[in-house]
Amino acid sequence: MPERQSDPKRLPNETPRPPGELEELERVWAYPPGWRKISEINNSLVGVIYIGAAFLFFLLAGVLALIMRVQLSHGDNRFIGQDLYNQIFTVHGTTMMFLFAVPVMEALGVILLPQMLAARDLPFPRLSAFAVWAYVIGGLVFFSTIFYGLSPSGGWFMYPPLTLTRFSPGDNADFWLLGIGFIEISAIAGAIEIIVGMLRTRPPGMTLDKMPLFGWSMLVFAAMIVFAFPAVILATMMLEIERSFGWPFFNAAQSGDPLLWQHLFWFFGHPEVYIIFLPAAGLVSMIVPTMAQRPLIGYRLIVVALIATGFFSFGLWVHHMFSTGIPALSLGFFSAASMAVAVPSGIQVFSWIATIASARDRFRLSTPSLFILGFLFIFAIGGLTGVMVAVVPFDLQAHDSYFVVAHFHYVLVGGMVFPLFATFYYWDPMISRNRLSERLGRYVFWLMFVGFNVAFFPMHVSGLLGMPRRVWTYPRAMGWDTLNMISTIGAFILALGVLVFVVDLFVRFRRDWETQRTQTNPWDAGTLEWLPSDLYSMRSVPIVTSRYPLWDQPNLAEDVAAGAYYLPNAATGRRETIVTSPIEARPEYLLEMPGPGWAHMFSAVFTAAFFLLLTVKAVAIALVCGALAVFATLVWCWQLDPPPRGRVEIGGGISLPTYMSGPSSHAWWAMIVLILVAGSLYITFVFSYLYLWTVSPQVWPVVGASPLPDLRWAASGASLMLLGILAFRMAERALPKPGSISLSAALLMIAGALCLIAGVGIEGYAQWRSGLRPGENAYGAMVYLEIVLTGQLVATVAVMTGFALARLFTGKLDAQRRVSFESAALLAYYTAAQGLLGFLLIYGFPRMLE
Amino acid sequence: MSRASKAEHPRWSLTTIIAFLLAGPIVWGLHFLFVYGGHTLMCVLGWSSEPQIIRASVIVAGGAALALLVFIARAARRWRRYVVESDGDAALSAEFQMYATLLLILLSSAGVAWSSLAAFFIAPCQTLR
Numbered sequence: 001m002p003e004r005q006s007d008p009k010r011l012p013n014e015t016p017r018p019p020g021e022l023e024e025l026e027r028v029w030a031y032p033p034g035w036r037k038i039s040e041i042n043n044s045l046v047g048v049i050y051i052g053a054a055f056l057f058f059l060l061a062g063v064l065a066l067i068m069r070v071q072l073s074h075g076d077n078r079f080i081g082q083d084l085y086n087q088i089f090t091v092h093g094t095t096m097m098f099l100f101a102v103p104v105m106e107a108l109g110v111i112l113l114p115q116m117l118a119a120r121d122l123p124f125p126r127l128s129a130f131a132v133w134a135y136v137i138g139g140l141v142f143f144s145t146i147f148y149g150l151s152p153s154g155g156w157f158m159y160p161p162l163t164l165t166r167f168s169p170g171d172n173a174d175f176w177l178l179g180i181g182f183i184e185i186s187a188i189a190g191a192i193e194i195i196v197g198m199l200r201t202r203p204p205g206m207t208l209d210k211m212p213l214f215g216w217s218m219l220v221f222a223a224m225i226v227f228a229f230p231a232v233i234l235a236t237m238m239l240e241i242e243r244s245f246g247w248p249f250f251n252a253a254q255s256g257d258p259l260l261w262q263h264l265f266w267f268f269g270h271p272e273v274y275i276i277f278l279p280a281a282g283l284v285s286m287i288v289p290t291m292a293q294r295p296l297i298g299y300r301l302i303v304v305a306l307i308a309t310g311f312f313s314f315g316l317w318v319h320h321m322f323s324t325g326i327p328a329l330s331l332g333f334f335s336a337a338s339m340a341v342a343v344p345s346g347i348q349v350f351s352w353i354a355t356i357a358s359a360r361d362r363f364r365l366s367t368p369s370l371f372i373l374g375f376l377f378i379f380a381i382g383g384l385t386g387v388m389v390a391v392v393p394f395d396l397q398a399h400d401s402y403f404v405v406a407h408f409h410y411v412l413v414g415g416m417v418f419p420l421f422a423t424f425y426y427w428d429p430m431i432s433r434n435r436l437s438e439r440l441g442r443y444v445f446w447l448m449f450v451g452f453n454v455a456f457f458p459m460h461v462s463g464l465l466g467m468p469r470r471v472w473t474y475p476r477a478m479g480w481d482t483l484n485m486i487s488t489i490g491a492f493i494l495a496l497g498v499l500v501f502v503v504d505l506f507v508r509f510r511r512d513w514e515t516q517r518t519q520t521n522p523w524d525a526g527t528l529e530w531l532p533s534d535l536y537s538m539r540s541v542p543i544v545t546s547r548y549p550l551w552d553q554p555n556l557a558e559d560v561a562a563g564a565y566y567l568p569n570a571a572t573g574r575r576e577t578i579v580t581s582p583i584e585a586r587p588e589y590l591l592e593m594p595g596p597g598w599a600h601m602f603s604a605v606f607t608a609a610f611f612l613l614l615t616v617k618a619v620a621i622a623l624v625c626g627a628l629a630v631f632a633t634l635v636w637c638w639q640l641d642p643p644p645r646g647r648v649e650i651g652g653g654i655s656l657p658t659y660m661s662g663p664s665s666h667a668w669w670a671m672i673v674l675i676l677v678a679g680s681l682y683i684t685f686v687f688s689y690l691y692l693w694t695v696s697p698q699v700w701p702v703v704g705a706s707p708l709p710d711l712r713w714a715a716s717g718a719s720l721m722l723l724g725i726l727a728f729r730m731a732e733r734a735l736p737k738p739g740s741i742s743l744s745a746a747l748l749m750i751a752g753a754l755c756l757i758a759g760v761g762i763e764g765y766a767q768w769r770s771g772l773r774p775g776e777n778a779y780g781a782m783v784y785l786e787i788v789l790t791g792q793l794v795a796t797v798a799v800m801t802g803f804a805l806a807r808l809f810t811g812k813l814d815a816q817r818r819v820s821f822e823s824a825a826l827l828a829y830y831t832a833a834q835g836l837l838g839f840l841l842i843y844g845f846p847r848m849l850e
Numbered sequence: 851m852s853r854a855s856k857a858e859h860p861r862w863s864l865t866t867i868i869a870f871l872l873a874g875p876i877v878w879g880l881h882f883l884f885v886y887g888g889h890t891l892m893c894v895l896g897w898s899s900e901p902q903i904i905r906a907s908v909i910v911a912g913g914a915a916l917a918l919l920v921f922i923a924r925a926a927r928r929w930r931r932y933v934v935e936s937d938g939d940a941a942l943s944a945e946f947q948m949y950a951t952l953l954l955i956l957l958s959s960a961g962v963a964w965s966s967l968a969a970f971f972i973a974p975c976q977t978l979r
Contacts, residue, residue, distance in 0.1 A: 209946030300946060304953040311875035312961060315882045325977050327893055329908075332968030333886050340961040396978065582864055584943065694894045 011564040012652030021569045028570040029536035039596040041129040047111025054104035061095035073488040075476035085472035086153035093156030099139045105279040106190040115529035120577035122197035123666045126600045131189040133604035142179035152176040160250040160258045174615045181236040182611040191222035199582040205544040206585045217282025220310040228271040230681035235264035247774045247781035255696035255778040266317035274313040280419035290525040292359035298351035305344035312341040322395045338390030367441030371422035374449045378414025403463025434508040447497030454490025458483040526551035532561040540565035571648040589660040599636035667819045671826045692778045699777040713766035714843040720759035721832040727752030728825045735815040753801040793831040800824035873922045874958035881915035898975035912966030926951045
């Protein structure tokens with residue numbers, strides 16, 4: 001076992017604890033009664049709803065897959081028509097990728113991470129709850145379009161020009177663009193929660209080298225979302241703008257380029273594969289040691305592999321575009337990166353195999369273990385075919401054939417669905433009174449394992465025989481009937497396995513909604529989530545001295561449950577958790593957390609309504625809903641940032657402040673992550689701008705001969721941006737003492753926001769005055785897109801400034817209680833910096849070309 | 851070194867630790883961006899008639915990235931002193947960070963070298979169809 005033992009003689013708090021302390025803790029963390037439970041935001045409830053919704057989407061998309069398999073079971077079949085088939089494969093792929101795979105991993109993060117970290121909850125529980133409701137509503141509405149014939153039919157990657165208005169009239173494609181764009185926002189909200197939670201709510205002593213591997217994988221997963229998802233958000237934004245207003249980003253006839261969509265989509269889409277796989281790998285790294293009853297071999301190697309995979313996955317996007325005519329040397333770079341990523345993936349696989357092989361006694365062959373072994377087998381095949389399609393000449397032959405369909409199902413189902421089912425069986429005792437049946441579990445595994453391989457292995461062959469993807473039927477004379485019939489039979493065997501699981505789940509899953517007391521550590525695992533817990537998570541927050549504390553720290557479970565460790569009570573009389581330093585996990589302050597509420601739910605409902613009504617062009621009602629969403633969000637935020645309540649004792653002679661602002665606060669960290677998202681989006685825009693220039697340099701302006709505003713406009717706009725920064729800096733210093741109001745601070749905040757508004761306004765006016773129009777060509781579209789991107793940030797800063805002003809005048813913002821101002825100011829600084837970069841690009845680049 | 855002086859050993863800031871930890875992959879990413887973007891740009895600017903210059907640029911970029919990675923690895927080894935001089939959790943934590951940094955640099959070096967090899971075998975600016 002690694003590391004050293006704890007000193008059980010020096011526990012932070014004396015036991016037995018005072019009477020009434022536990023009851024107070026239970027009262028603070030109790031769910032609201034009856035139907036009002038849906039206003040609860042505790043991860044133990046929200047996480048279950050999240051997983052339930054994601055699994056529902058898995059089942060729904062699975063039904064669509066069965067319909068497709070029936071249609072393809074033999075040649076010249078007329079079971080369903082071509083257009084419906086196209087809609088079904090589009091919704092199947094979209095649902096599996098956007099509504100199942102990513103959300104279910106975030107859901108597991110929400111439910112498992114606080115337990116693994118022995119935290120009361122993650123730092124932004126309402127944000128999690130908002131993300132869940134937004135996803136549930138948006139997802140259900142998107143999926144329901146299949147029942148009305150309104151689903152998109154351009155494939156889950158929605159390539160233009162097929163998805164431009166000319167070839168995809170109607171609202172079908174818009175449902176995808178606005179619906180998925182909206183759900184991506186929910187995914188980013190989840191990622192912010194996970195990053196800040198992993199880095200700031202670890203228990204004392206849990207340094208980076210003691211983090212559970214699922215935590216590491218979720219950290220890399222969330223970081224990848226931050227950098228990958230903005231690309232698809234920008235792409236969907238551009239395509240929707242082109243469809244609605246005719247700005248030609250992708251239309252080659254107007255100097256746009258459809259390949260730009262592919263670059264942006266796959267810059268997101270390839271990391272997406274690893275975004276799905278890495279958390280699953282983290283889950284495997286948690287289950288394998290338990291079943292082997294020994295620490296994982298190569299912990300540090302796996303951490304390195306997770307980080308390396310996260311990075312390398314961003315250098316692979318063009319391997320989805322090998323056949324698009326990109327120069328061969330560039331393809332060579334991407335081919336090399338595609339092979340390089342196999343190294344860290346291989347490191348993980350060998351670590352798991354080594355741990356299994358060196359199990360103490362014998363590796364336990366329980367249902368979770370079977371799914372892990374199935375995963376290793378299937379994922380290894382998917383990985384090997386992945387190396388095959390990374391070889392350019394082979395890919396040119398296999399591209400868009402069923403070989404690729406087989407490859408990515410082996411990777412995704414093997415790499416994610418099998419570990420997920422292992423997870424269901426492994427962690428089910430943590431949230432349900434009854435365990436799922438081991439006997440039925442074995443049936444489930446074998447049905448799924450055999451069914452999967454029977455369904456998908458023949459697709460390698462049908463692909464090599466020339467069967468293309470996305471065909472709704474094929475002539476009998478092609479000779480693909482037998483292979484397709486075998487695939488169809490396999491699909492139904494696989495579905496039968498899932499059905500047995502669902503039946504078992506209905507029969508045995510029983511959750512006690514009043515308390516979370518369930519079976520304690522039935523697998524004899526070593527990590528913290530198996531400590532005795534309740535709705536408040538653990539009774540006290542332990543000091544961690546090992547990667548497997550339950551194995552290495554004697555009496556840990558008893559001492560934690562007795563309240564002998566930190567924070568055994570509700571010290572402030574409210575929900576709270578300990579915030580620790582990011583590297584060494586030293587207690588820094590006590591975060592007072594919000595309780596149940598409705599504002600975040602209304603915010604989710606109205607935000608969803610805004611996007612969906614926009615889709616069906618009900619603009620007026622959509623705008624009303626948008627305004628209501630902003631209002632609900634402001635109400636939600638108004639309840640945050642509670643006043644400082646001095647210092648409280650958490651045990652061991654440690655007293656922590658109950659309020660924190662500045663770079664140490666969780667709010668500051670969340671804003672930084674949000675700014676990274678905005679920055680990624682903007683860098684993607686800069687790439688798009690430069691890319692379109694390489695495609696159509698002739699439409700870029702020539703100084704003096706075509707629309708290019710005078711440099712004085714840029715100088716004015718840039719000066720205003722700088723003045724905006726200055727005003728916010730001065731406002732920060734002018735914040736009043738607690739209990740007073742500062743008019744100068746208010747005026748400076750208003751001045752700062754107005755400077756930013758004027759800065760971006762001047763840019764729009766200058767371009768319009770010069771005669772440039774966004775619908776004219778790709779150059780005009782990109783220039784105005786830059787204004788839109790900076791403009792939306794300026795609008796957000798304006799709203800946040802108004803919010804800070806309201807708090808200032810109501811005595812809720814001062815030099816001490818200042819988080820609402822800091823958040824607005826941070827975003828203002830970033831917005832100004834982005835604006836300055838925009839001026840440099842829009843005014844500088846064409847002049848540089850001269 | 852006494853216990854008291856060990857405790858006084860300066861701690862590296864969060865930014866420094868993250869910068870070191872991610873230095874390898876970041877250099878790999880910048881190198882990748884440079885060779886992919888640079889090659890595309892040179893082709894657009896009409897340098898396809900000078901394939902040797904493009905090839906040499908890619909190879910030089912690879913060499914420079916590898917040299918930078920070696921430099922960072924040497925700097926990261928300064929952690930070793932901290933590991934030796936610290937005790938308890940701080941030593942384990944520092945050792946972990948140094949180990950992870952060096953391994954990531956190793957993997958990134960392999961990625962850079964592997965990408966650079968393409969320039970030896972594939973002609974610049976030519977498409978496959």
